[in-house]
Amino acid sequence: MPMTKHFWLKAFLMVLCSSFTLFGLGAGTAQAAEDGEFFIIASVQNQILKDSKTERTPVAGVTIKVTSLDGKLIGEAITGEDGLCKIAVPTRDNYLIDIDIKTLPDGLNLIDAEKTQVRVNQELFTTSTKRVTFFTGDSGVAGASEFERIMQRLADGIRLGIIIAMCSVGLSLIIGTTGLTNFAHGEMVTFGALVAFFFNVNLNIPILICGPLVILISGCFGLLINWGIFARLTKRAIGSNSQLVVSLGLSLMLINIYLFLFGGRTKQLTSYSKQVNLRIGPIGITPRDLTTMFMGIGILLSVALFLQRSRFGKAIRAVSDNVQLASATGIDTQKVIRIVWFASGALAATGGIFRGLDEQVSFSMGSDLIFLMFAGITLGGLGSAYGALVGGFFIGIFVEMAALFVPSELKVAPALFILILVLIVRPQGIFGRSQRVG
Amino acid sequence: MDWLKIIENTLRASIGVDAIYFAIAAIGLNIHFGYTGMLNFGQAAFMACGSYGLGMTAQYFGVGLWWGIPIGIVFVVILSLIVGIPTLRLRADYLAIVTIATAEIVRLFVRSVKFNKVFGGTEGISNFSRQYRELNPFEPSKTYGIRPFLFTGYSIFTIFVGWILVGIFSLFTWQLMRSPWGRVVKGIREDEDAVRSLGKNVYAYKMQALVIGGVIGMFAGMLLALDRGSVQPDNYSRMVTFYILTALVLGGLAKVSGSVFGSMFFWVLFVLSDNIMREATRNGPLRVAGFTIIESNQVGAVNYMFVGIGLMLLIVFRPQGLFGNRQEMALDGR
Numbered sequence: 001m002p003m004t005k006h007f008w009l010k011a012f013l014m015v016l017c018s019s020f021t022l023f024g025l026g027a028g029t030a031q032a033a034e035d036g037e038f039f040i041i042a043s044v045q046n047q048i049l050k051d052s053k054t055e056r057t058p059v060a061g062v063t064i065k066v067t068s069l070d071g072k073l074i075g076e077a078i079t080g081e082d083g084l085c086k087i088a089v090p091t092r093d094n095y096l097i098d099i100d101i102k103t104l105p106d107g108l109n110l111i112d113a114e115k116t117q118v119r120v121n122q123e124l125f126t127t128s129t130k131r132v133t134f135f136t137g138d139s140g141v142a143g144a145s146e147f148e149r150i151m152q153r154l155a156d157g158i159r160l161g162i163i164i165a166m167c168s169v170g171l172s173l174i175i176g177t178t179g180l181t182n183f184a185h186g187e188m189v190t191f192g193a194l195v196a197f198f199f200n201v202n203l204n205i206p207i208l209i210c211g212p213l214v215i216l217i218s219g220c221f222g223l224l225i226n227w228g229i230f231a232r233l234t235k236r237a238i239g240s241n242s243q244l245v246v247s248l249g250l251s252l253m254l255i256n257i258y259l260f261l262f263g264g265r266t267k268q269l270t271s272y273s274k275q276v277n278l279r280i281g282p283i284g285i286t287p288r289d290l291t292t293m294f295m296g297i298g299i300l301l302s303v304a305l306f307l308q309r310s311r312f313g314k315a316i317r318a319v320s321d322n323v324q325l326a327s328a329t330g331i332d333t334q335k336v337i338r339i340v341w342f343a344s345g346a347l348a349a350t351g352g353i354f355r356g357l358d359e360q361v362s363f364s365m366g367s368d369l370i371f372l373m374f375a376g377i378t379l380g381g382l383g384s385a386y387g388a389l390v391g392g393f394f395i396g397i398f399v400e401m402a403a404l405f406v407p408s409e410l411k412v413a414p415a416l417f418i419l420i421l422v423l424i425v426r427p428q429g430i431f432g433r434s435q436r437v438g
Numbered sequence: 439m440d441w442l443k444i445i446e447n448t449l450r451a452s453i454g455v456d457a458i459y460f461a462i463a464a465i466g467l468n469i470h471f472g473y474t475g476m477l478n479f480g481q482a483a484f485m486a487c488g489s490y491g492l493g494m495t496a497q498y499f500g501v502g503l504w505w506g507i508p509i510g511i512v513f514v515v516i517l518s519l520i521v522g523i524p525t526l527r528l529r530a531d532y533l534a535i536v537t538i539a540t541a542e543i544v545r546l547f548v549r550s551v552k553f554n555k556v557f558g559g560t561e562g563i564s565n566f567s568r569q570y571r572e573l574n575p576f577e578p579s580k581t582y583g584i585r586p587f588l589f590t591g592y593s594i595f596t597i598f599v600g601w602i603l604v605g606i607f608s609l610f611t612w613q614l615m616r617s618p619w620g621r622v623v624k625g626i627r628e629d630e631d632a633v634r635s636l637g638k639n640v641y642a643y644k645m646q647a648l649v650i651g652g653v654i655g656m657f658a659g660m661l662l663a664l665d666r667g668s669v670q671p672d673n674y675s676r677m678v679t680f681y682i683l684t685a686l687v688l689g690g691l692a693k694v695s696g697s698v699f700g701s702m703f704f705w706v707l708f709v710l711s712d713n714i715m716r717e718a719t720r721n722g723p724l725r726v727a728g729f730t731i732i733e734s735n736q737v738g739a740v741n742y743m744f745v746g747i748g749l750m751l752l753i754v755f756r757p758q759g760l761f762g763n764r765q766e767m768a769l770d771g772r
Contacts, residue, residue: 071562071670094735098561101551116551117560122735181531183538233754241477241530245683245753248479252680252746259739371539378535407552416536416543423524423532 039129040066040087040120042097044079046108047137058083059108059136063100068093078103092125099134108136121264148282153400155283159358161396162296167351167366168373168392169303169385170222170344176320176383177333177340179240180230183247185348185373187254188225189366192218192349193356194262200269207271211353215346222345223338225250231337251367258363266362292354299350300389307385312339320383372399375415379422381432390430444713446586451709452702455593455665458600459485459658460701464686465607465694466654471683472691473615474647475627477530479679480521480537483544484652485659486674487513490548492660493563493669498556503569506660514652517544518645526644541676549671557671564668596665603661604698607654612694614650623647624692677742684749690762699761707748712741 042064045056059079066074066087074095077085089095097118101110110116118132171185195217199210229250233243277284285293307313318326319336327333348366355365376395380387395415402414422429451457463481470478491510495501499509521540525533548557557563576582576591583589589597614620625633626640634640663669681704689700718724719734732740758764 067561071666071668096560181534183534229750236754238754241475242753242757244477244531244534245687246750248680248683249746249749249753252677252749253743254746256739256743256746260736260743371542374535374539378532382531407550409550410543410546410552413543413546416539419536419539420520420524423528423536427524427528427532 038089038092038125040089040095040097041129041131042066042077042079042085042087042099043131043133044083044099045133045135047111047135056135059105061103061105062134063103065098065100067096067098069096092122094122095120097132104136111135111137145282149404150401151282152284153404154397155285157397157400158393159289159293159296159354159396160400161393162293162300163351163355163358164369164372164376164396165300165389165392166296166303166354167348167369168376168380168388170340170347171373172377172380172383172388173316173320173340173385174344175377176385177316177323177337178230178234180243180247181240181382183244183370184225184251184254185344186366186368186370187251187258188218188222188345188348189352189355189369190255190258190363191221191345191366192352193361193365194258194352194363195349196353196356197262197267197269197361200271201267204270207269207353207357214353215349218349218352219342219346222341222343222348225345226338226341231334255363255367262361262363264363266360266365268360269356272357288357292357296354299347300393303347304386304389312336316340317385320385371412372396372415375419377429378419379429381429384429384431387429387431439714439717444710444717447713448706448710449586450588451705453587453597453601454589454705455596455600455661457702457705458597458604459662459665460682460685460704461604461698462600462607462661463655463658463682464689464697464701465604465611466651466656466658467679467682467686468691468694468697469611469614469623469647469651469654471686472693472696473620473627474623474644474651475530476526476644476648477534478521478537478648478651479534479676479683480541480544481655481682482674482676482678483517483537483541484514484655485662485678486541486544486548486671487517487652488656488659489663489669489674490557490563491656492663493558493566494556496566496568497558497563503566506566510656510660511653514656515649518648518652522645522648526641526648538676538679541674541679545671545674545676548674558669560671562668562670566669567664567667570664593665596661599664600661603657607657608694608698611654615694619643619646627692680749681745684745684752686759687749687752687757688759690759691757693759693762696759696761700759703760708741708745711744712737715740 044059044062044064046059047056058081060081060083062079063076064079064085064087065076066089068074074089075087077087079085097120099110099116101116104110115134118134120130120132167185167189170188171182174180174182174185192214196207196210196214199205199214200207203210229246230243233246238246272286272288275286275288277286278290307317315326315331315336316339318329318331319333323333326336352366355369359365372395373392376392377384377388378391379395380389380391395418398418399411399415403411406413463485466484467478467481470476470481488506488510491513492503492506495503495506495509499505517540521533521536525536547553548562549560550557551559553559571578571592574592574595576595578591580591581588582591582594615624622633622638622643625638626643630640633643659674662673666673682701685701685704686697687700688704689698690696715732715737716734719732719737723730723733725731752759
């Protein structure tokens with residue numbers, strides 16, 4: 001297709017040129033004078049829970065370091081009796097504030113052991129001082145018994161498992177029906193969460209009302225990706241490995257568009273953000289999480305039922321099994337592929353919304369999950385929808401349970417272990433049929 | 439807008455340290471990707487092997503800097519075995535999944551609080567490059583070169599060493615791919631089963647290629663560590679692999695000169711667009727007709743977005759890159 005080829009190239013060049021001219025024109029118009037002194041004030045507070053009230057006391061003698069993003073040391077100070085220290089910085093810029101945990105008084109630990117570093121973003125550095133607080137103390141779970149901790153982790157794991165399963169079904173179905181390993185799938189998850197954020201926070205529409213709309217939009221986003229990119233590539237007979245690299249490029253593009261539009265911070269959805277834990281036996285869970293859990297289980301069951309019983313579901317499974325055979329029996333494979341892209345976008349978005357409610361919304365939330373999704377679908381068998389459901393669910397639980405033994409910052413590492421183990425022992429996964437390989 | 443400065447920065451980037459370490463890493467990745475057809479998306483992890491191998495010498499093993507090379511090679515072999523053993527018998531995309539995941543987990547490990555004592559956490563490791571700096575015949579504080587190619591005495595030493603390494607590895611790869619071994623490896627890319635039917639152990643060849651490309655990637659990491667004077671975990675994120683991949687595809691797969699020129703060209707384009715956008719937003723956000731188009735802290739995101747778009751367009755419209763040969767370019771065996 002020489003016509004379209006030139007069209008796309010030209011379009012891209014035009015966009016590129018026009019953007020450069022725009023930048024060229026805009027230079028030197030605005031000006032801002034920034035002077036005066038800028039400080040970062042770091043505060044270290046010990047937080048204790050007393051009669052269900054938090055009490056904070058300052059911690060003195062802790063070393064705090066400020067570095068620039070390229071690792072240059074800007075300043076270092078030690079907190080005083082008020083738990084505060086003041087470090088001068090040259091300009092409003094991005095900085096990394098580190099607390100030296102070795103200098104903490106004996107017996108004190110950070111509540112969140114991962115948070116030894118706080119990043120100050122230039123965009124948030126609006127006044128002449130920027131305050132950063134580190135909290136020490138226990139996070140309230142230390143008093144829990146071993147059994148309670150395990151049950152709590154199990155509940156968290158089930159929630160994560162539901163999200164992973166939901167997101168992986170589409171990923172696996174796309175591999176099954178088109179042969180494409182879509183590395184941009186994580187960005188489809190983020191897409192759902194960000195659109196939900198836009199409706200919920202910017203337009204102030206409750207999640208329950210805008211949720212279905214978001215899911216619909218995200219389904220169409222999936223269709224758009226297929227129509228705009230991957231269907232065309234298949235038509236041009238571009239092989240699946242090249243398509244894989246294209247999906248990497250797409251992922252790179254999308255994640256930076258999100259970063260551009262949304263910024264680098266994590267933000268919270270407004271609906272159901274402040275809730276108190278319900279106690280159910282040993283487990284503390286918010287009503288919101290309980291609801292999303294049951295909704296998630298309902299969605300997963302209906303997906304399974306759809307695949308098992310409905311005509312389309314059967315067609316999807318048939319194409320996923322063997323494309324040639326399915327099209328020989330009269331199934332419109334292109335239509336099936338379109339349905340799969342729609343479903344995959346919609347399910348990914350649902351997972352994204354749930355994840356956004358569960359944790360927070362950020363531009364990289366989907367790509368942070370993609371390893372777990374890949375581990376899940378490999379465990380279940382690449383291309384198998386049921387495999388993705390079961391594998392994803394299992395991986396979610398496994399990762400949360402593993403956090404009992406490994407530091408939480410490394411809790412995805414056991415998922416890689418599973419991934420490698422599965423590939424050695426049973427590369428076709430639980431539900432996959434073994435092919436002759438090697 | 440200061441066009442002279444922009445053009446100078448751009449020209450300087452074409453031979454600077456960034457282009458050099460990209461070129462070395464791309465030469466290694468080319469052995470995986472261009473010649474053998476293995477989708478390694480974890481080149482950053484191989485680079486990290488080199489950097490941490492180097493960084494840990496003085497700090498933890500108490501040996502000289504040059505021991506970093508054998509230590510790094512040991513790391514590379516271990517990493518190759520971890521990603522290679524489960525995946526090299528399987529379809530190409532399994533390797534992609536495992537390498538991308540392993541690279542990310544390697545990064546999480548080295549930056550974790552838990553292993554702070556071994557890898558230095560988020561701060562990484564510094565104070566290991568004294569022996570290297572003592573070799574520097576230039577005066578570190580003086581500026582050398584002719585305009586616009588002005589570098590400090592420290593950088594210019596690294597640039598010399600770097601280009602020598604690029605030359606060595608280019609020559610090595612070129613000769614390697616003309617050897618019988620290279621022909622087998624290229625055969626694997628074209629048709630694995632055919633090579634197997636000739637009695638070659640495809641698995642072993644792939645593993646060897648993985649290690650060789652990984653060791654070359656390791657030197658890229660070492661150079662980066664020596665230039666920065668420190669090893670930092672976030673220099674080895676998976677994004678780095680993607681950028682190197684883009685540079686490689688830009689230059690042309692399965693072509694030694696492609697890796698080198700691709701990296702230079704990548705940095706020229708990257709620095710050019712980065713500088714233009716930074717100049718445009720230097721005095722506050724750029725507005726057109728009352729709308730804010732871009733702010734200075736969004737420049738990075740926009741630039742990386744261009745990289746993603748560029749990678750897609752290249753693969754679709756010009757998979758052989760600038761210098762490659764379409765016949766040799768076989769991401770998908772025919």
